[in-house]
Amino acid sequence: xxxxxxxxxxFYDGGKNNTLKKALSHTKKMIEEGAFFVxxxxxxxxxxxxLIHSADEINRLLPILKILVxxxxxxxxxxxxxxxxxxAVSLDLGVSMINDISGGLLDPNMFAVVASHNVPYVMMHMQxxxxxxxxxxxxxxxxxxxxxxxxKQLKNANAAGIHxxxxxxxxxxxKTIAHNFSLLQNFSHFKSLNCPLLMGVSRKSxxxxxxxxxxxxxxxxxxxxxxxxxxxxxxIVRVHDVRxxxxxxxxxxxxx
Numbered sequence: 001x002x003x004x005x006x007x008x009x010x011f012y013d014g015g016k017n018n019t020l021k022k023a024l025s026h027t028k029k030m031i032e033e034g035a036f037f038v039x040x041x042x043x044x045x046x047x048x049x050x051l052i053h054s055a056d057e058i059n060r061l062l063p064i065l066k067i068l069v070x071x072x073x074x075x076x077x078x079x080x081x082x083x084x085x086x087x088a089v090s091l092d093l094g095v096s097m098i099n100d101i102s103g104g105l106l107d108p109n110m111f112a113v114v115a116s117h118n119v120p121y122v123m124m125h126m127q128x129x130x131x132x133x134x135x136x137x138x139x140x141x142x143x144x145x146x147x148x149x150x151x152k153q154l155k156n157a158n159a160a161g162i163h164x165x166x167x168x169x170x171x172x173x174x175k176t177i178a179h180n181f182s183l184l185q186n187f188s189h190f191k192s193l194n195c196p197l198l199m200g201v202s203r204k205s206x207x208x209x210x211x212x213x214x215x216x217x218x219x220x221x222x223x224x225x226x227x228x229x230x231x232x233x234x235x236i237v238r239v240h241d242v243r244x245x246x247x248x249x250x251x252x253x254x255x256x
Contacts, residue, residue, distance in 0.1 A: 001037040001078065001238040002030035003202065006064060007044045023064050024071060031075055034246035037097065038072075039238060040065065041080030045101055045173070047134040054083035062089065069094050078122070084109035091117040097166075101126050101173065103153050115161030122166045122198055123157065125149050127174025134174065142179040143186045146170070150193055166236065168198040172205060180206040184225065187232035199234035201225045202241070223248050 004027060006018045027038055042061045043052040061079075069077065076096040081087055084107045087098045091113070099122040104110050106129070114121045125146045127133055139145050146169050157165055167190055169183045180201075190197055201207065207221035208214055223244055226237050230252045239245040 001039050001236050002035035002242045003238060003240050004038055004040045006040065006042045006060060020064050020067060027068055027072060030242045031072060033242040035242045037076045037078050039078040039080050039099055045130045047130065049130045051129060054085040057081065057083055057086045058089055065090060065093060082106040084113045088113045091119060097122065100124060104157065111157050111160035111162055120164040120166060121157065121162050122168055123153055124168040125170040137174055137176055139179060142175065142182050143189055147190060166196045166198050167193060168200055171201045177206045177209060184229060187229055187234065191233045196235045197233050198236040198238060199229040200238040202239045219244060227252060
């Protein structure tokens with residue numbers, strides 16, 4: 001899953017691809033390098049960022065999304081949003097999946113919208129909101145509590161009519177570095193929920209802070225964690241660097 005950030009405020013690539021020309025070029029590059037999904041996001045979700053209103057999100061997303069869907073009709077586009085109105089208009093344009101960092105908690109209408117379009121749904125765990133998630137972080141057992149959240153929300157999603165759910169434990173979303181590594185160490189625990197697992201660690205602080213680097217220098221560490229995540233059951237990796245991730249997947253597959 002290649003990342004296409006249309007925001008100027010992303011922790012790593014903000015502003016790099018937020019014009020139509022740049023978005024088209026980067027999408028083409030990611031597809032050529034092996035991206036199966038292209039995940040498009042307008043709202044920043046880095047720590048301290050405020051929630052975006054659905055109307056503002058739609059105004060920034062739709063002009064580019066309409067062209068992308070037309071130019072790359074065979075590509076599976078995912079929309080990274082927690083607003084059901086954004087999900088609805090995007091799905092009407094033909095996108096393949098919704099990626100919700102709130103796991104259905106920020107917009108009570110999200111499950112109904114996804115169910116009505118009969119598409120897969122990425123359910124992520126986040127403690128709090130992007131604005132508050134890195135404040136007063138507390139878990140008695142992060143793995144058990146994230147699994148409990150998934151179990152509860154899966155029942156709600158199924159009851160709403162969603163039966164194709166991908167789980168993402170939300171590395172860096174309301175977790176300390178220690179929590180993140182605990183989730184990675186025990187990633188296979190989530191396989192018991194019988195859903196595909198998505199891993200999103202690309203260039204995140206659990207890598208660059210652990211190594212004393214910057215996000216710009218965290219590609220090698222990202223690849224290392226991808227390999228360990230694949231060994232623990234990750235089936236989708238959400239990445240900034242598609243070619244390197246695809247090479248990691250191909251070599252891991254050959255190893256099996």
